[in-house]
Amino acid sequence: MTSVINVNLPEQSYEIAIAPSSLDQLGQQMASLKLGKKVLLVSNPTIFKHFGERAIASLTSAGFEVASCTLPPGERYKTLNSIQKIYDIALENRLERSATMVALGGGVIGDMTGFAAATWLRGINVVQVPTTLLAMVDSAIGGKTGVNHPHGKNLIGAFHQPRLVLIDPEVLKTLPMREFRAGMAEVIKYGVIWDAELFAQLEASKRLDQLRYVKPDLITYILTRSCQAKADVVSKDEKEGGLRAILNYGHTIGHAVESLTGYRLVNHGEAVAIGMVAAGQIAVELGMWQKEDTERQNALIQKTGLPTQLPSGVDIEAIIDALQLDKKVKAGKVRFVLPTEIGVVTITDEVPSDIIRQVLRGM
Amino acid sequence: MTSVINVNLPEQSYEIAIAPSSLDQLGQQMASLKLGKKVLLVSNPTIFKHFGERAIASLTSAGFEVASCTLPPGERYKTLNSIQKIYDIALENRLERSATMVALGGGVIGDMTGFAAATWLRGINVVQVPTTLLAMVDSAIGGKTGVNHPHGKNLIGAFHQPRLVLIDPEVLKTLPMREFRAGMAEVIKYGVIWDAELFAQLEASKRLDQLRYVKPDLITYILTRSCQAKADVVSKDEKEGGLRAILNYGHTIGHAVESLTGYRLVNHGEAVAIGMVAAGQIAVELGMWQKEDTERQNALIQKTGLPTQLPSGVDIEAIIDALQLDKKVKAGKVRFVLPTEIGVVTITDEVPSDIIRQVLRGM
Ligand SMILES: NC(=O)c1ccc[n+]([C@@H]2O[C@H](COP(=O)([O-])OP(=O)(O)OC[C@H]3O[C@@H](n4cnc5c(N)ncnc54)[C@H](O)[C@@H]3O)[C@@H](O)[C@H]2O)c1
Ligand SMILES: NC(=O)c1ccc[n+]([C@@H]2O[C@H](COP(=O)([O-])OP(=O)(O)OC[C@H]3O[C@@H](n4cnc5c(N)ncnc54)[C@H](O)[C@@H]3O)[C@@H](O)[C@H]2O)c1
Ligand SMILES: [Zn+2]
Ligand SMILES: [Zn+2]
Numbered sequence: 141m142t143s144v145i146n147v148n149l150p151e152q153s154y155e156i157a158i159a160p161s162s163l164d165q166l167g168q169q170m171a172s173l174k175l176g177k178k179v180l181l182v183s184n185p186t187i188f189k190h191f192g193e194r195a196i197a198s199l200t201s202a203g204f205e206v207a208s209c210t211l212p213p214g215e216r217y218k219t220l221n222s223i224q225k226i227y228d229i230a231l232e233n234r235l236e237r238s239a240t241m242v243a244l245g246g247g248v249i250g251d252m253t254g255f256a257a258a259t260w261l262r263g264i265n266v267v268q269v270p271t272t273l274l275a276m277v278d279s280a281i282g283g284k285t286g287v288n289h290p291h292g293k294n295l296i297g298a299f300h301q302p303r304l305v306l307i308d309p310e311v312l313k314t315l316p317m318r319e320f321r322a323g324m325a326e327v328i329k330y331g332v333i334w335d336a337e338l339f340a341q342l343e344a345s346k347r348l349d350q351l352r353y354v355k356p357d358l359i360t361y362i363l364t365r366s367c368q369a370k371a372d373v374v375s376k377d378e379k380e381g382g383l384r385a386i387l388n389y390g391h392t393i394g395h396a397v398e399s400l401t402g403y404r405l406v407n408h409g410e411a412v413a414i415g416m417v418a419a420g421q422i423a424v425e426l427g428m429w430q431k432e433d434t435e436r437q438n439a440l441i442q443k444t445g446l447p448t449q450l451p452s453g454v455d456i457e458a459i460i461d462a463l464q465l466d467k468k469v470k471a472g473k474v475r476f477v478l479p480t481e482i483g484v485v486t487i488t489d490e491v492p493s494d495i496i497r498q499v500l501r502g503m
Numbered sequence: 504m505t506s507v508i509n510v511n512l513p514e515q516s517y518e519i520a521i522a523p524s525s526l527d528q529l530g531q532q533m534a535s536l537k538l539g540k541k542v543l544l545v546s547n548p549t550i551f552k553h554f555g556e557r558a559i560a561s562l563t564s565a566g567f568e569v570a571s572c573t574l575p576p577g578e579r580y581k582t583l584n585s586i587q588k589i590y591d592i593a594l595e596n597r598l599e600r601s602a603t604m605v606a607l608g609g610g611v612i613g614d615m616t617g618f619a620a621a622t623w624l625r626g627i628n629v630v631q632v633p634t635t636l637l638a639m640v641d642s643a644i645g646g647k648t649g650v651n652h653p654h655g656k657n658l659i660g661a662f663h664q665p666r667l668v669l670i671d672p673e674v675l676k677t678l679p680m681r682e683f684r685a686g687m688a689e690v691i692k693y694g695v696i697w698d699a700e701l702f703a704q705l706e707a708s709k710r711l712d713q714l715r716y717v718k719p720d721l722i723t724y725i726l727t728r729s730c731q732a733k734a735d736v737v738s739k740d741e742k743e744g745g746l747r748a749i750l751n752y753g754h755t756i757g758h759a760v761e762s763l764t765g766y767r768l769v770n771h772g773e774a775v776a777i778g779m780v781a782a783g784q785i786a787v788e789l790g791m792w793q794k795e796d797t798e799r800q801n802a803l804i805q806k807t808g809l810p811t812q813l814p815s816g817v818d819i820e821a822i823i824d825a826l827q828l829d830k831k832v833k834a835g836k837v838r839f840v841l842p843t844e845i846g847v848v849t850i851t852d853e854v855p856s857d858i859i860r861q862v863l864r865g866m
Contacts, residue, residue, distance in 0.1 A: 227658070
């Protein structure tokens, strides 16, 4: 099973191509885009060890001249210093305007490569080859790129759309379980906010965290529906005017939990899972969502092996305070994305803090 | 005399407002743009000493909250390190998406502030308040922003259009003579490539390098026509597809001379002046331009106190070699912008190197 999603944007459109073993078609797919000959492949040593050679072989046999650059793994290295390393190698290899940077990796590599491409010679081509589930269904699509400031996440960046997103579901086989689950949190999110059919399909499936080994067609289906959801939302709102905000479902309380646990104890996907449970319950308390639907959501989260409870030791008042610092706060009002039925959400900044408190106490 | 030029771009349009003493209207002008309250003013210590207080007073009295940041002066500091300093101060002052960075300075400050604004939170507002003639008629308009890589000029950057360009011709009174003349080279360029009337007006004026002290209306006229020329060209070609190339008139050989003299002996404007003399003569040799028109151009350059001859010691073969390294080379062919009449140029990559050699030997 293979599928193609067209992302239509006013300035430039691109394809998200999803197919098992497509990593070996990378060069061929890029050749059809009339890019220049030079390619800089950016990755990290772990990912490069798994997939670097195949990517380079495919690019080379399609006639590209390939240089590569590996950066140390981890969010800690998502910095301007790493970008400078990319620039240095771009210069050494005389990357011109027509050249292309290819991001082979998770969201960290994707965000950095996208930013380097956005700012090298005022913008060259970038192709995203995401290797984590999160990168496939979320970070590789939508054009947000960037790095962290020592004192804040993703403060430095640019919008820069890829020329192609190439997804090979088979690369997920080497992904650690916990990373896979983290990506599933975003998949479930798309089910709740946008795609009731995806939600139902997930409900009907067993062993959600084993899919990538045993169900190639199902995983391709899940990737396709999730990418379609993100693409639908971002092409209706390329630069964060309004609709994009619904992608933050589960992220309001999620971000607070992530930062209060030092981005270590709980990873992003786990925090989003907890955030979705909280947001769902808030919607129920406000009479906006049916209790049965929350329970369906929570069952799905549980079946994936994601947490549905606050980690012990996290102080509820600290969460309430942290919400106030969130980027999504406007004029002191915390903005929540809340479901009204499966597949439909609404945005409100009218959630009384007592309700938030009460819901968190119940978790 | 005051004037306003509208730059119309598909995504966002903006005004270039030119008026003596307008520095004191900065806050008021910005207030009409519905920007957020926070402003970060970026400058260098020299310029800040002259104009910083007035800019801040105007902004403050219009209701803005102003923080400021000064960076060491000079092209040498047009680096990612300086950008990082801007980010740090942006963070300290919690600059949000609605905030604005204001560049108060020459092209170096303008390019850096524009780039920091392009990449802070994936793009916030920038207002350009150019204080050199070159920045007024050239670098503040068109949206090119960026910094140098240790091994190459302007390799890192982004396109980011300003929300307003505010030009107060009176700030030119403190500008060193040599810097003023350098800007005049670009003004003469606009006369030759785009605006025969501007050219004639310059011809009719005496003491071109003293204008800013004695002829406020004439300087405003010159600024207006020059900005209009650049705005016309860039709004027809926002991101360097074709027409923008004509702005490189005089820059092909100019860049070679600049780099061969180590960016010191000859400054950018002087190099462009030499480049225009050379390009004009090449056009004459090719039978494209009349001898009398070249002479008119050269007389204007001379009257401004700009050089019309190659600096002694520069090797002609070294210039020919350097041309091959220029960004404007496509498939080994050097691209020249050549005049066909005053106010009209054409682009060609069919100039035999023997003609280039012969023209340079004659200078
Ligand atoms: N741009 C956006 O719109 C957007 C959206 C969401 C998240 N993000 C960013 O994405 C980042 C998180 O991305 P992530 O979750 O992919 O983390 P990640 O990129 O750090 O990857 C997680 C880990 O998995 C390893 N890995 C990746 N692919 C592998 C594979 N196929 N096999 C074995 N190991 C593999 C990596 O080396 C890394 O150690 C964050 O920096 C976040 O800010 C960006
Ligand atoms: N973005 C573009 O489209 C574009 C176009 C052309 C040039 N540029 C860039 O512009 C830069 C050159 O700009 P520049 O020529 O304005 O040089 P600059 O910014 O270095 O300024 C020249 C000198 O004049 C001083 N100065 C500035 N205004 C003054 C004033 N009113 N009174 C007294 N001193 C003053 C500065 O401190 C500096 O020492 C280069 O980096 C070049 O790459 C950019
Ligand atoms: Zn997320
Ligand atoms: Zn110039």
